[in-house]
Amino acid sequence: MNLFADLAPILRRLWRERAYAATVVLLLGIALAANGGVFAVLYGLLYKPLPFPHEDRLVTVSARFMGIDGGVSLPLLDAIARDAKGLDGIAGFQATHVEVGGATNAQAASIEIARVQPQLFTLLGAHAAAGRLFEAEDAREGAARSIVLGWDAWQQRYGGAADTIGRTIDLDGEACRIVGVLPRGFAFPERGIQAWTPLVIGASDLAESKAGSFGDTYAIARLTVGADRAAVRHDVEAVARALPGLQRAFDEPGRFAMEVGALRDVWIGEHVPALRLMLLAVGLVLLVTAANLCNLAIARATARRHAIAVQQALGAGRSRQVTQAAGEAFVLCTLAAGLALALLPGVLMLLARFELLPVDAPQAIGIDVPTVALLLGLAFSAALAITFASLGSQRGLQSALGQSGRRQTAGRGAQRVRQGLIVGQIALTAALLVGIGLLLRSSQHLLAEDVGFDRDNLVHAGLGSLGGRGVDDATRIARVAALVDAARAMPGVVAAGVGSQVPFGDNVNLSSFQPPGAAIDGSRSPNAYDARVDAGYFAALGMPILRGRAFGDDEARGQSPVAIVDEGFVRRYSPDRDALGRTFLLERPPLADGTAQAPLELTIVGVVATTKRRGLDESDDYATIYRPQAAPLSGALLVRSSASPDTLVAPLRDLFTRIAPDGSPGQIIAMHHRIAATLAERDRLNALLQGLGVIALALAVLGLYAVLAYAVRMREAEFGVRMALGADARRILRGVLAQGLALVGLGLLVGVPLVVVATRLVAARLHGVPAYDAVTLAGVAAVLGTVAMAACWLPARRAARVDPIAALRNE
């Protein structure tokens, strides 16, 4: 095989044309790396096998509650383990923070641990690296407390010493015996977990009153061989419906459902839709890049027509051109693929920076065989495209010699192909920009959403823990009261209030109630947000009382049986009668010892606007009931400032430290920052997409410029003739601009179906923006038009400055 004999001249020529070669390798390499990186993450998340035996049969079992994954309640977990068919084992777990005691106070630290049922390790196929893992006995109520360490914790805290097993460790003040160590790399459910303790489920945990207590415990299970996920889901839901204390949850259709999902869904989270969009965007950029490279190849081949024609006249066969063109393209694309591989870790780092790389997934996300295969496949396709582009433009070479005197006709077919590529690029770019534009507009709309209160000049200060373990509730209540009073007295503070749950806060509390005038048969009690707020709460939030009155200080202190409800409540539960003065029954959970509490009768004294609770994009949420309480023990302090809220953050933190020195406050931050933070993920994705959009636009416009510049050079004689026929410079200029804009216009036209597809793809992520948003469409057309115009301007000016004498002389 004379591969090397063929390769040598190819390499020599590429070396001679280093600039061309470097351009191809660099552009293609970067575009490939971007595709490879995003694909690697998607593959890792969606398809890469998890490092657990029979991972394809591992599932999560959880309740979905208005779209929120609530995991399982302990009674439900127990019932499913007992009654559900199709499961070959189920295990519950809770991730939590605990205080680890050290020899000195300074060594004490808060670490993340997981409480797990012993069979969890069996399900995951884990074996101890030292000592043993849990047995059923460890999780029995009253058993001696045991703990299994993660490999890293073992190494860091105990230097990996063998005698670690059997030693005790102080967790939240209780001594736990270290019984074993998990192998290096074991992570579940998150990478940050340092140790595992048995999840002890006592009789009181299985009380009926706990059936609806979701949010702490999650469960994984293994399906029996051949079991169908949908069938198991059906069965699990049947078990849930039959569970005393949970039937109510199914009352409101569509709000509560059981789900059986693939285990990997635990780590996929919100990443996948965003990553899919990214993959699409980088794919489009790759297409635009490839089109540019084909363009470049055609231009180069056209420029060499003459030389090639001479070669042919000297007897070189067609196969020689094919070998040359293909050889060049494949050498370049192989180099580009190599560059892409080298850049991949960087791309992954970039994705990690934009938090698109899940850090907790147990499967390592990196450069896998499929990613490499994809890169090589894409590089190979690019090489083919470039080969065809350069060969195609060499067709009809026989006439090239004869045409030497007539440049304006030379390579016209090639020029047409290049224009076609430009049209395609513009179309792709337009689709990409429309998609991005819609997402940006959507974010704008979201930020401008009416949140139902005045978000400016407002500080959110989470109450956090108001003291250490030894502090009793009375002290905590006094501390909350002192905090509110001191905050009100701070300079620059206009109003302050406290609530057990506040908009965009950390806490959410739902209670069932019987609406005003409801038949007292208890058949259907809807849920509502149940917020306990002090007398200053609404003033601090800047929420006017729309009807009725606010709570008084005495009412708050005495926790009077009155309520303020929001408009959503009125709309749903008192649509045709004035809600003021009406009463309703608020149901209360059983006490800790299981004794039931009678419902509380509340009289509505005021109506306020509905506020956003968790996100700017929520629309159909629960109604809200506000009850007076002077000092709720959790929630947040809200402080309205006269100047920038940021100036109050440090003084408020000092205040917390002074009043609750042994506590730790929650987040203290300006409310508008906190609201903006709910969009952080959107913003990061938008930023990445915007970058890609700019790149695509730049590439497309560069291609447009190159093609027009080339066209102008080829048509110089024509411009000379036109001038001799009486055309003035301005007319020539306009002609070229029109040629460029025609390409842009055609591109936009061809882009219409692509734009339709793009809008479909982002439609689910849009908020307050129609998919065919006129502003976005016009904006994209304007941006593309303007930038394209700028790109056409230089060649057009060059055309207008053609000296007709010189142009015609050169013929």
Next chain:
Amino acid sequence: MITLENVEKSFPLAGGRSWVLRNVNLAIADGEFVSIMGPSGAGKSSLLNVLGLMDHDWQGGYSLDGTAVAPLNAKQRQALQRDKIGFIFQHYHLIDDLKVWENLDLPLQYRDVPAKERAAQVADLLDRFNIVGKKDLFPNQLSGGQQQLVAVARAVITKPRLLLADEPTGALHSTQARIIMDLLHELHRGGMTIVQVTHNEDYAAEAQRIVRLRDGWIEGT
């Protein structure tokens, strides 16, 4: 029609100037048919460019149909050119992307003639030149002779007083060249002033006068 007085043209060249036209004095009467001859590089095309107001980088005096050219600015010169001059080139220089009739239409467009009038004039000329059947063809679908025919038609559609032809038959076979020469005669008979550059002694002799150029000088003066 044309009066040239001491027209000189040169290019700066390393260490001096390269002369293209030297002390050219030439008078061409209205309605005259003149041939310019001379070896390659003698300055024939350059002279034609000066006459055709394509070139303004020269010294001397030139008056065209009573208008002194030197004091005109670019715009005025172009207006004068549009008004008075038509060009024919050796390589026809039809615009490949335009059909025959569109090529004819172009000079009228550049003179902002209303569309209706343009259509009428184009139809008229197609008829006169006997190329109605070719009007929807592209230049590369025509023979060289036919292309030059169209080029002549395009040059005269604006009814210029002066037709400048740079080797109009240079790329044609003799039969085709004959047709073009006959056409020039016909135009001349119609009152047009024609200056043609040619290498063919016979065709040159068909004109009323031959001017010979050598190294930028007009011979015999």
